[in-house]
Amino acid sequence: MKVKVSRKAHFNAAHRLYLPEWDDAQNESVFGKCNNPHFHGHNYELIVSVTGDIDPQTGMVIDMKELKELIKMEVEEALDHKNLNVQVPEFKSLNPTAENIAVVIWNKLRPHIAADRELEVVLYETPRNFVTYNG
Numbered sequence: 001m002k003v004k005v006s007r008k009a010h011f012n013a014a015h016r017l018y019l020p021e022w023d024d025a026q027n028e029s030v031f032g033k034c035n036n037p038h039f040h041g042h043n044y045e046l047i048v049s050v051t052g053d054i055d056p057q058t059g060m061v062i063d064m065k066e067l068k069e070l071i072k073m074e075v076e077e078a079l080d081h082k083n084l085n086v087q088v089p090e091f092k093s094l095n096p097t098a099e100n101i102a103v104v105i106w107n108k109l110r111p112h113i114a115a116d117r118e119l120e121v122v123l124y125e126t127p128r129n130f131v132t133y134n135g
């Protein structure tokens with residue numbers, strides 16, 4: 001009997017989407033407002049879900065206190081109020097799109113979640129735009 005448990009989190013971060021090998025016109029055309037050379041911020045909303053069997057002793061799939069702390073240490077400490085392009089090593093040469101941020105978050109959390117648990121990351125870049133990564 002698999003149960004999915006989820007925790008919501010939040011962080012603010014700045015970014016700029018561009019590819020150095022493209023000229024300004026092509027970057028502007030593809031990335032629009034997110035290409036602003038002076039960077040801009042998003043209020044990211046995150047939903048981290050862990051799926052697995054209920055532990056018969058604790059009655060839990062994962063201890064929510066541990067999940068909360070894990071998200072705080074691995075995601076919020078690393079990304080909150082940061083300029084993703086400039087301050088977060090994972091994006092030195094990786095465009096900080098919502099897709100790539102979700103994958104980076106998943107990769108940071110995965111080693112800390114028990115191997116027999118599935119991990120899913122849903123990242124909202126705006127209230128209407130969100131991406132999902134399951135590994």
Ligand code: NI
Nearest residue numbers: 015033034042
């Ligand atoms: Ni943007």
